[in-house]
Amino acid sequence: MTDLRLRGVSKSFGEVTALRDVSLDVADGEFFTLVGPSGCGKTTTLRAIAGFETPDAGSVAFGDREMAGVAPEDRDVGVVFQNYALFPHMTVAENVAYGLRFREVPGGGSREERVAELLELVDLAGFGDREPDELSGGQRQRVALARALAPGPEVLLLDEPMSALDARLRQRLRTQVRAIQSELAITTVYVTHDQEEALAISDRVAVMNGGRVEQVGAPEAVYRRPATRFVAEFLGDNNVFTGEVDGGAVRVGASRFRVAGLDAPDGAPVTLCVRPEHLAVGDATNAFEATVETVEFLGEAFRASLDWDGREVTLRVPERPEARRLTVGFEPDDAHVVSVDGREPAVRRVEE
Numbered sequence: 001m002t003d004l005r006l007r008g009v010s011k012s013f014g015e016v017t018a019l020r021d022v023s024l025d026v027a028d029g030e031f032f033t034l035v036g037p038s039g040c041g042k043t044t045t046l047r048a049i050a051g052f053e054t055p056d057a058g059s060v061a062f063g064d065r066e067m068a069g070v071a072p073e074d075r076d077v078g079v080v081f082q083n084y085a086l087f088p089h090m091t092v093a094e095n096v097a098y099g100l101r102f103r104e105v106p107g108g109g110s111r112e113e114r115v116a117e118l119l120e121l122v123d124l125a126g127f128g129d130r131e132p133d134e135l136s137g138g139q140r141q142r143v144a145l146a147r148a149l150a151p152g153p154e155v156l157l158l159d160e161p162m163s164a165l166d167a168r169l170r171q172r173l174r175t176q177v178r179a180i181q182s183e184l185a186i187t188t189v190y191v192t193h194d195q196e197e198a199l200a201i202s203d204r205v206a207v208m209n210g211g212r213v214e215q216v217g218a219p220e221a222v223y224r225r226p227a228t229r230f231v232a233e234f235l236g237d238n239n240v241f242t243g244e245v246d247g248g249a250v251r252v253g254a255s256r257f258r259v260a261g262l263d264a265p266d267g268a269p270v271t272l273c274v275r276p277e278h279l280a281v282g283d284a285t286n287a288f289e290a291t292v293e294t295v296e297f298l299g300e301a302f303r304a305s306l307d308w309d310g311r312e313v314t315l316r317v318p319e320r321p322e323a324r325r326l327t328v329g330f331e332p333d334d335a336h337v338v339s340v341d342g343r344e345p346a347v348r349r350v351e352e
């Protein structure tokens with residue numbers, strides 16, 4: 001069992017700065033997810049943990065062991081990549097056994113027993129004699145997971161393992177991956193650009209942007225209290241309003257919004273956000289009138305796009321809005337301030 005510690009990790013590739021001063025702590029047995037848009041540095045962070053990249057600055061430690069100079073094969077990590085990377089000419093069982101080529105079998109049993117145990121764990125008992133091309137994409141990823149876990153690594157690293165699969169299969173596989181991770185209580189770092197997946201599967205997430213960590217926290221905390229505008233807009237739909245403090249409220253256009261916990265002097269510029277599901281049709285403490293532009297049926301709700309004096313506002317409501325002009329409102333507790341005075345907090349760690 002191992003916790004991970006990254007301190008001030010930076011990495012450039014020629015002109016491109018992939019990581020800028022990344023510091024993270026992943027607790028023993030935690031499912032920790034790096035999420036962010038393409039190119040934000042997720043894979044480079046994972047590769048630095050695995051030892052495939054050497055940071056230009058900063059350190060990576062597993063528990064109290066510094067990893068500088070330790071080769072990937074000596075780091076005790078299991079890695080699963082996006083593209084299955086199974087050997088096509090080997091059977092499923094041989095692929096899993098390949099994970100044991102440099103290692104003693106954990107627990108001291110035979111290789112065959114260990115392979116059977118792992119195939120059972122990933123729900124592929126009886127598939128040992130098949131070849132990879134006789135498996136579905138989801139099954140191949142489970143074989144890759146079994147192979148990574150076979151030597152009993154201290155740390156599991158997963159780089160977009162589900163991105164090649166269709167949406168329904170992805171959902172099923174992520175539930176399985178999470179169940180296996182919890183059963184083994186293995187320290188896990190997961191990389192995805194899919195914010196819904198990150199929120200669904202993780203103990204905590206780190207939201208990355210431009211090579212930096214913008215916020216670390218439990219999914220609900222980061223969703224409800226984004227530290228920066230980027231996080232507010234990246235994780236789910238959000239309405240972002242800019243205004244200034246005016247007599248204890250925030251003036252946005254012609255409206256004044258009461259916001260819980262606002263502590264800033266008059267005239268300070270403020271950016272606040274309100275989730276579409278926190279806006280309701282009808283009067284409220286904070287209300288404004290807007291014009292309905294489009295309405296989409298989502299199944300469990302309707303998403304309406306509104307125009308409020310040139311600002312685009314998204315509303316998520318249980319009933320189809322019928323009128324063209326609507327009064328829309330929200331309560332002070334449902335607004336969240338992401339910056340005061342134009343300054344966003346550098347990295348805010350929100351733990352719950």
Ligand code: ATP
Nearest residue numbers: 013016017018037038039040041042043044045193
């Ligand atoms: P994606 O979701 O697209 O995989 P990512 O968040 O994982 O993106 P990284 O792969 O870590 O991002 O890349 C971060 C930046 O570093 C990108 O601009 C990328 O082009 C660059 N980069 C990564 N690896 C290399 C490399 N070996 N040589 C040159 N540039 C690289």
